[in-house]
Amino acid sequence: xxxxxxxxxxxxxxxxxxxxxxxxxxxxxxxxxxxxxxxxxxxxxxxxxxxxxxxxxxxxxxxxxxxxxxxxxxxxxxxxxxxxxxxxxxxxxxxxxxxxxxxxxxxxxxxxxxxxxxxxxxxxxxxxxxxxxxxxxxxxxxxxxxxxxxxxxxxxxxxxxxxxxxxxxxxxxxxxxxxxxxxxxxxxxxxxxxxxxxxxxxxxxxxxxxxxxxxxxxxxxxxxxxxxxxxxxxxxxxxxxxxxxxxxxxxxxxxxxxxxxxxxxxxxx
Amino acid sequence: xxxxxxxxxxxxxxxxxxxxxxxxxxxxxxxxxxxxxxxxxxxxxxxxxxxxxxxxxxxxxxxxxxxxxxxxxxxxxxxxxxxxxxxxxxxxxxxxxxxxxxxxxxxxxxxxxxxxxxxxxxxxxxxxxxxxxxxxxxxxxxxxxxxxxxxxxxxxxxxxxxxxxxxxxxxxxxxxxxxxxxxxxxxx
Numbered sequence: 001x002x003x004x005x006x007x008x009x010x011x012x013x014x015x016x017x018x019x020x021x022x023x024x025x026x027x028x029x030x031x032x033x034x035x036x037x038x039x040x041x042x043x044x045x046x047x048x049x050x051x052x053x054x055x056x057x058x059x060x061x062x063x064x065x066x067x068x069x070x071x072x073x074x075x076x077x078x079x080x081x082x083x084x085x086x087x088x089x090x091x092x093x094x095x096x097x098x099x100x101x102x103x104x105x106x107x108x109x110x111x112x113x114x115x116x117x118x119x120x121x122x123x124x125x126x127x128x129x130x131x132x133x134x135x136x137x138x139x140x141x142x143x144x145x146x147x148x149x150x151x152x153x154x155x156x157x158x159x160x161x162x163x164x165x166x167x168x169x170x171x172x173x174x175x176x177x178x179x180x181x182x183x184x185x186x187x188x189x190x191x192x193x194x195x196x197x198x199x200x201x202x203x204x205x206x207x208x209x210x211x212x213x214x215x216x217x218x219x220x221x222x223x224x225x226x227x228x229x230x231x232x233x234x235x236x237x238x239x240x241x242x243x244x245x246x247x248x249x250x251x252x253x254x255x256x257x258x259x260x261x262x263x264x265x266x267x268x269x
Numbered sequence: 270x271x272x273x274x275x276x277x278x279x280x281x282x283x284x285x286x287x288x289x290x291x292x293x294x295x296x297x298x299x300x301x302x303x304x305x306x307x308x309x310x311x312x313x314x315x316x317x318x319x320x321x322x323x324x325x326x327x328x329x330x331x332x333x334x335x336x337x338x339x340x341x342x343x344x345x346x347x348x349x350x351x352x353x354x355x356x357x358x359x360x361x362x363x364x365x366x367x368x369x370x371x372x373x374x375x376x377x378x379x380x381x382x383x384x385x386x387x388x389x390x391x392x393x394x395x396x397x398x399x400x401x402x403x404x405x406x407x408x409x410x411x412x413x414x415x416x417x418x419x420x421x422x423x424x425x426x427x428x429x430x431x432x433x434x435x436x437x438x439x440x441x442x443x444x445x446x447x448x449x450x451x452x453x454x455x456x457x
Contacts, residue, residue: 093456111326111457114333115446117379161308161380178379180309182333211378212450212457239333 004079088242091214099218099232099245106243108210113241114179116211119167120190120232121174124204131204132195133173136258137164137188140236144264148254149173150195164188172204179211182236189246189261190232192220193254199226202249206231221247228257273393273409279436280406281429282396283360289433291359291399293345294372295352296423298412299390305382306389310374312354314342315453317369322454324367329455330356339364349402357399358426360433369427371438371453375420375446386441387416394423396435408437419445 088107091097097106122133134148137155145155147166154162163181167174175190194200202225206218218232228250235242250257274280283289294314300307316328316337323329327338336343341362345355358370372394376384386392392415395407408424415421418441426435442448450457 109326110334111329111455114331115457116377161305161382165381178377179333180311180377180379210457211446 091210091216093214096215096217099216099243101221101245101247104245106216107237108214108241108243110239112210112212112214113236113239114182117176117178118208118210118241119174119176120206120208122172122192122204123207124172128203129200130195130198131192131200131202133166133175133190133192134254135164135166135175135188135190136254136261136263138186138263139163139184140186141184142186146254146258147175148193177234182241183239185234185236187236188234189230189258189263190234191228191230191254191257193228194226197226199224202229202247208243216243218243218245222249225249225251227251228254230257230261233261271406273407274435274437275409276411276414276437276439279434281432281434282405282426283432284434286398286405289398290361291357292405292426292433292435293349293397293399293402294356294358294370294424294426295350295395295397296354296356296372296374296393297352297395298374298392300388301390303384303388305380306376306384309377309380309382309384310353311377312344312356313373313375314344314356315371315373315455316342316363316367317371317453318366319368320454321369326456328367341367342370349397352395359399360426369425371422371425373420373422373449375449378419378445384419385416386412386418386421389415392421392423394437396426406435408439411437411439414439415441418443420449422449 089103089105090107090109091112099106122131124131132149134146136144136146138144139156143156145157147153147155147164149166149168153166155164156162161178163178163184165176167176177185190206192202202220202222204220206220208216220229220231222229230246230248230250233244233246250260282292296312298310300310311331313329313331315323317323327334330337330342330344332344339362341359341364343357345357348355356372374392376386389412391410392412393408393410396405397403398405411421411423420442422438422440424435424437426433
C-alpha cells in the first residue's frame with residue numbers, strides 16, 4: 001500500500017485543534033503469516049469514555065450497541081488496530097448510574113428488565129416552572145401509541161392492565177412500565193414539553209430504580225425553550241432494556257420529536 | 270397414580286426410573302376469574318449450587334430469560350396438558366456444579382393492582398417424564414397454606430448421590446420475591 005502517509009512521521013498540525021492531543025506513534029505490526037486470516041479479537045473493555053483519548057478506535061463518545069460486531073480481520077491488520085468496541089455499561093451494586101453526554105447509556109440485565117416495574121420520575125426544584133412528561137412507544141407488533149400528561153395516561157389503549165402508565169403527582173410526573181409485559185415493548189421515547197408553550201427551563205433529573213434497588217439518574221440538559229425535549233430512549237434488545245440519555249430539543253409540539261426518532265406521527269387526542 | 274406428595278416429602282426419580290433422561294416441571298394454579306392476579310403470576314426456576322444459592326443471575330429462568338446458560342433448563346411456550354407453566358429439565362445435561370433446581374411462583378408487583386397468593390383457589394406442582402409426558406409425581410394442594418405471601422417456593426429437584434430426587438416444599442414468603450431472592454442469593 002504505497003502512497004499512504006505514515007502517521008508516525010507526519011508533520012505536526014497545530015492549526016487543527018482536534019489533533020493537538022496526538023495519539024502515541026503507531027508502530028506497524030509485521031504482516032501475519034498467510035494463508036489463514038487472523039481470528040477476530042474479542043471486544044476489549046474501553047478504559048475511558050472521553051472522546052479523543054488514546055488509540056485509533058472510532059471513539060465518538062457514544063456507547064457501542066449492546067451486541068458489538070466482531071472487529072474486521074485480515075489484510076489491513078498490519079496497518080490498523082482492530083476496531084475496539086466498548087462493552088455495554090451495566091449498573092453497579094451500591095452506586096448510582098448517571099447518564100450524561102459523556103456516558104449516555106446503560107444496559108439493564110434480564111432480571112432488572114423483567115421484574116417489578118420501571119418508573120421514570122421527574123424530579124425538579126419547586127418553582128422551576130411547568131414541565132409535562134410524555135412517552136411515545138412502539139410494541140413488537142409495530143403498533144405505536146403515546147401517553148402524556150395532557151392526553152391518554154395509560155397505554156396501549158383499552159388494556160385492563162396497561163404496559164405504560166402516567167402518574168401525576170404534585171412533586172413530579174412519572175411514566176411507569178409494567179415489566180411483566182416488557183416482552184411486548186420494542187422501544188420508547190420519554191420526553192418533556194412545556195404545557196403552555198411558554199419557554200421553560202429544562203432543569204431537573206429523571207430518576208428511576210430497578211426492583212432490586214439499582215438507582216438511575218438522568219440529568220436534564222439544554223437551554224430554556226418552549227418546545228419539546230427528547231429525554232431518554234428505551235430499547236428492548238433481546239430482553240435487556242438499553243436506556244440512553246438523549247437530551248435533544250425540538251421546536252413546537254412533541255410530535256416533531258417523535259418523528260425525529262422514527263415514530264409515526266400520531267393523531268392528537 | 271400415586272397419592273399426592275405432601276409438603277416436605279420427597280421421592281426418588283432416577284433411582285425408580287433409571288432410563289429417565291429428563292423431566293418436565295409443571296406448575297398449575299386457579300386464580301378464579303381474577304385476571305389481574307393470573308396475569309401477574311410468574312413461574313421461575315433457580316439453578317443452585319451446593320451452597321443453596323444460584324450460580325449467577327443468568328441461572329434464574331423465567332419469561333424474560335427462558336433458558337439457562339448450559340441449556341439444560343428451559344421454560345416452554347407450548348404446553349402439554351393443563352399446567353399453566355412448564356419447565357423442561359434435561360437431567361443428564363445439568364452441569365455437575367448445580368445441585369438443586371428450585372421452582373417457584375411469585376406475583377409481579379408492577380401495576381396498580383396488589384394481590385396475594387392466598388387469593389388463589391388452588392396451586393400445585395408436578396413432575397412429568399420428558400419422554401412421553403407421563404406424570405411421575407404431583408404435590409398436594411399448596412394454596413391452602415398461603416395467605417398474604419406474594420411468593421412461594423413450590424418444590425425442588427435435587428441430587429442425592431448419583432441420582433435425582435424431587436421434594437415438595439410449599440414455602441411461602443411474606444416479603445415476596447425479595448425474600449426468595451435473598452434466601453437463594455439471586456441478585457435482582
